[in-house]
Amino acid sequence: KQYRIAVIPGDGIGKEVMPEGLRVLEAAAKKHGVSLHFDHFDFSSYDYYEKHGQMMPDDWKEKIGKHDAIYFGAVGWPAKIPDHISLWGSLIKFRREFDQYVNLRPVRLMPGVPSPLAGRKPGDIDFWVVRENTEGEYSSVGGRMFPDTDREFVTQQTVMTRTGVDRILKFAFELAQSRPKKHLTSATKSNGISITMPYWDERVEAMAKKFPGVKWDKYHIDILTANFVLHPDWFDVVVGSNLFGDILSDLGPACTGTIGIAPSGNINPEGNFPSVFEPVHGSAPDIAGQGIANPIGMIWSGAMMFEHLGEKEAGKSIVEAIERTLAERTLRTKDLGGNADTTACGKAVADMVD
Ligand code: NAI
Ligand code: MG
Numbered sequence: 001k002q003y004r005i006a007v008i009p010g011d012g013i014g015k016e017v018m019p020e021g022l023r024v025l026e027a028a029a030k031k032h033g034v035s036l037h038f039d040h041f042d043f044s045s046y047d048y049y050e051k052h053g054q055m056m057p058d059d060w061k062e063k064i065g066k067h068d069a070i071y072f073g074a075v076g077w078p079a080k081i082p083d084h085i086s087l088w089g090s091l092i093k094f095r096r097e098f099d100q101y102v103n104l105r106p107v108r109l110m111p112g113v114p115s116p117l118a119g120r121k122p123g124d125i126d127f128w129v130v131r132e133n134t135e136g137e138y139s140s141v142g143g144r145m146f147p148d149t150d151r152e153f154v155t156q157q158t159v160m161t162r163t164g165v166d167r168i169l170k171f172a173f174e175l176a177q178s179r180p181k182k183h184l185t186s187a188t189k190s191n192g193i194s195i196t197m198p199y200w201d202e203r204v205e206a207m208a209k210k211f212p213g214v215k216w217d218k219y220h221i222d223i224l225t226a227n228f229v230l231h232p233d234w235f236d237v238v239v240g241s242n243l244f245g246d247i248l249s250d251l252g253p254a255c256t257g258t259i260g261i262a263p264s265g266n267i268n269p270e271g272n273f274p275s276v277f278e279p280v281h282g283s284a285p286d287i288a289g290q291g292i293a294n295p296i297g298m299i300w301s302g303a304m305m306f307e308h309l310g311e312k313e314a315g316k317s318i319v320e321a322i323e324r325t326l327a328e329r330t331l332r333t334k335d336l337g338g339n340a341d342t343t344a345c346g347k348a349v350a351d352m353v354d
Contacts, residue, residue, distance in 0.1 A: 002035040003309055006067040006274065010045050011086075012283025013293035013342075014073025020295035020346025021071065024318055025302045027350040032314040034306070039067065044090035046077035055089030061097060064274065069305050070094065072278040073298065079285065091276075095133055098273035100266035101164070102171050103131035103245060104304070105280065107232070107252035110261065111327035113336065117229060117255055122323075127235040129252045130172040131245025133266060135164045136196075138242045158196045160241070165200060169207040171269055172239035176214045179236055184208075186218040187240035187248060200241060225251060253280055260294030260335045261322075263301035265308060277305040294333040295346045296322055321352035 005025075009018035022038065029036045041063065042048055043056040055075075057063065064070055072094075076086050094100065109115050109125040117125075142156030176184040186204045190197035201218065208216050219227065221244045227234060228251050240248050253262035262280035279297030287293055300322055306315035325331060331348035332338030340348070 002037050003068040004037045004039065004066075005305070006064040006070045007038045007040045008044050008064075008070060009073040010075040010090075010283065011047075011077045012074060012285050012288035013281075014045075014075065014283055016288070016291060016293050016342050017279065017295040017298035017346075018071075018073045020342060020349075021298035021302050023346050024299045024321070024350045024353060025071075025306075027353040028302075028306065028314045028318050028321075031317060031353055032311065034311050034314050038071075039064075044072075044075050046080050046086065049081055049086070049089075055086060056093070060093075065098070067274045068309060070274050070276045071302065071305060072276050074279065074281060074283040076283045077285065091278075094276050095266050098266075098268055098275070099134065100268045100273070100275055101132065101134045101167060102265070102267040102269060103133040103249060104265040104267055105129045105131075105249045105253060105262065106300075106304075107235075107256055109256045111323055112329050112332070113257040113261065113326055115256060117232065120232065125232040125256055127232070127252070128175060128237050129245060129249040130168065130175065130237060130239040131249050132164065132168040132240070132242045133245075134242075135159050135161060136242035158193075158241075160196050160199055162203070165203045166207065167269075169203055169239060170210075171267075172237055173207055173211040173214055173216075176216075176237040177211055181236040182214045183236035184211075184214050184216040185224070185235055185238045186216065187221050187224050187238065187244040188218050189221050189244070191220060196241075204239075221247070224248070228252060228255060250280075258294065258335045259297070260333065261296040261300065261326075263297050263304055265301070265304045267308060275305075275308055277301040277308070291341045291343065292334050293342050294335050295342050296326075296349070299346065299349055317353050318349075321349050321354075324352045325349045 009015040107127050109122050111122045137158045139159040145153045190201050259281045264280050265277050267275040303315040303318035325348045331340040
């Protein structure tokens with residue numbers, strides 16, 4: 001089978017790290033007999049916006065909706081266009097219209113990367129954060145009344161649906177079941193938030209019954225964030241609602257070093273729509289154009305894309321190549337204390353793939 005990948009570099013360093021991501025994908029595809037076809041798109045960028053007055057063409061869904069996956073760099077050029085226009089005009093449309101209800105991020109301390117947490121070494125921190133990506137606290141149900149008076153009143157509802165909660169929990173339990181430790185942790189706050197969070201807990205309990213091989217526990221979000229920092233070795237798969245997952249999925253990668261290496265997937269697990277794989281970082285205008293951006297977040301996102309497509313060996317070979325490159329400490333970018341440029345680092349990882 002040949003996989004068709006939509007390639008969207010976007011803005012700033014997105015355009016610089018994308019060629020390295022493609023280089024490594026091609027190297028792994030060749031080694032593992034996987035056939036990839038790339039279609040390149042220039043929309044979802046400031047350059048496109050400047051020419052067309054919008055972030056994407058009207059028929060963007062037809063253009064990329066039938067691909068097996070979308071490989072995405074970064075979008076945003078705040079000096080020229082407000083972030084809410086660029087992000088809501090592209091990335092957030094993908095998430096919503098393609099029903100990418102899972103936001104998935106690995107939290108893994110890599111060799112040769114100093115952890116901001118004292119005394120941790122590779123192997124100590126290795127877990128996944130699974131964030132609900134379509135409902136929960138980020139709803140548009142609410143309003144504002146009596147503005148600028150003493151009676152001013154604002155409200156915003158948390159919306160949890162049985163389908164929405166169950167499908168993210170099922171994904172997280174399946175992921176836990178596939179891992180050696182088979183351990184799931186749920187983020188809750190049912191002591192303070194007395195309607196939606198007890199419901200979330202109830203659904204976790206119900207889903208757990210279908211996965212008798214998975215051990216599970218739950219923590220209130222406040223102590224859970226503390227434990228990410230104090231005891232990152234306690235976790236294997238951590239699942240949270242949209243807001244809690246958002247917080248945890250930034251905190252986790254921050255515990256394992258530079259933002260330049262963190263990958264993510266916005267996933268529609270059923271494959272009814274393409275999923276988006278992208279580095280966690282943005283377009284980094286402060287270093288764009290210098291050729292010094294770390295390409296590893298982009299490259300690792302490619303490994304997640306292979307994994308999602310079912311090409312586990314090809315995905316694994318990329319993660320291992322990243323680990324070996326970082327462990328050697330010779331071809332590292334500036335953010336990791338080295339002086340290699342983006343291309344040299346990308347080539348080093350591509351050469352390590354086997
Ligand atoms: P950013 O992630 O672009 O940069 C934050 C800091 O990290 C900067 O100092 C940057 O130089 C550094 N950095 C980021 N990636 C790096 C890499 N690969 N190698 C070395 N250093 C790296 O976040 P910022 O500055 O808040 O946002 C810039 C633009 O990117 C904004 O328009 C923002 O909206 C957008 N953005 C887009 C995202 C996306 O496309 N998913 C995600 C985050 C931000
Ligand atoms: Mg965030």
